[in-house]
Amino acid sequence: xxxxxxEILHQTSVLEQTKSALLNKNTIQLKDLSNKTINxxxxxxxxxxxxxxxxxxxLSKLVERADYNKIKNWDNFVKKFNSFLDLAVKAxxxxxxxxxxxxxxxxxxxxxSQSITLKPYIQDVLKKASINKGSKIYEHGISLEQTSKLLGxxxxxxxxxxxxxxLADIKQNQTINVKERAKMAMEFFS
Numbered sequence: 001x002x003x004x005x006x007e008i009l010h011q012t013s014v015l016e017q018t019k020s021a022l023l024n025k026n027t028i029q030l031k032d033l034s035n036k037t038i039n040x041x042x043x044x045x046x047x048x049x050x051x052x053x054x055x056x057x058x059l060s061k062l063v064e065r066a067d068y069n070k071i072k073n074w075d076n077f078v079k080k081f082n083s084f085l086d087l088a089v090k091a092x093x094x095x096x097x098x099x100x101x102x103x104x105x106x107x108x109x110x111x112x113s114q115s116i117t118l119k120p121y122i123q124d125v126l127k128k129a130s131i132n133k134g135s136k137i138y139e140h141g142i143s144l145e146q147t148s149k150l151l152g153x154x155x156x157x158x159x160x161x162x163x164x165x166x167l168a169d170i171k172q173n174q175t176i177n178v179k180e181r182a183k184m185a186m187e188f189f190s
Contacts, residue, residue, distance in 0.1 A: 010036075011049070012089045018056055019082045025068070030060035038136045048101045050133065050150050055108055057129040058122070067121070071114045081110055127153070131161045138162060 014033050021029040037053040062068050071077055084107040091099035112122055130151045135158065137147045144162075148155045 015085045027064040048104045054129045134158045
């Protein structure tokens with residue numbers, strides 16, 4: 001599926017900004033870019049946009065937790081990773097969707113292949129990022145089944161996360177102080 005021109009411009013902008021944010025270790029910008037990409041992923045439902053959102057979010061977590069320090073030759077990793085983003089941008093501009101998706105997958109693979117000791121951790125962060133971003137796509141009205149297929153996660157993992165997140169937002173066992181209860185009673189009976 002070929003992306004519309006405005007989406008191509010949006011994606012190239014996101015990729016360029018990601019490169020810069022990664023070089024500057026700007027976690028806030030990386031998270032923001034990941035969230036922006038979710039909107040595209042929800043409307044276009046293409047795997048490359050979803051992969052980008054997950055990758056960017058994963059990078060933001062690695063930088064935020066200073067886990068990038070555990071990656072041997074971090075600067076070389078960033079250089080190589082950004083070169084795949086450059087290739088993806090070029091493929092987008094040349095309207096070569098298949099090449100674009102291939103370069104995005106290569107960027108994910110280079111991230112996953114970092115440091116034998118960090119590999120399980122990175123895969124775990126990628127998995128959690130997929131589930132997190134899946135919940136955002138689900139909030140945009142895409143079905144649970146479609147969202148889980150797009151992200152390569154199970155419906156169970158996604159529904160479990162969505163359920164736990166909404167329950168955590170509910171304030172349980174919260175009491176109201178005496179003055180507030182009296183005020184509510186006076187309002188009720190007046």
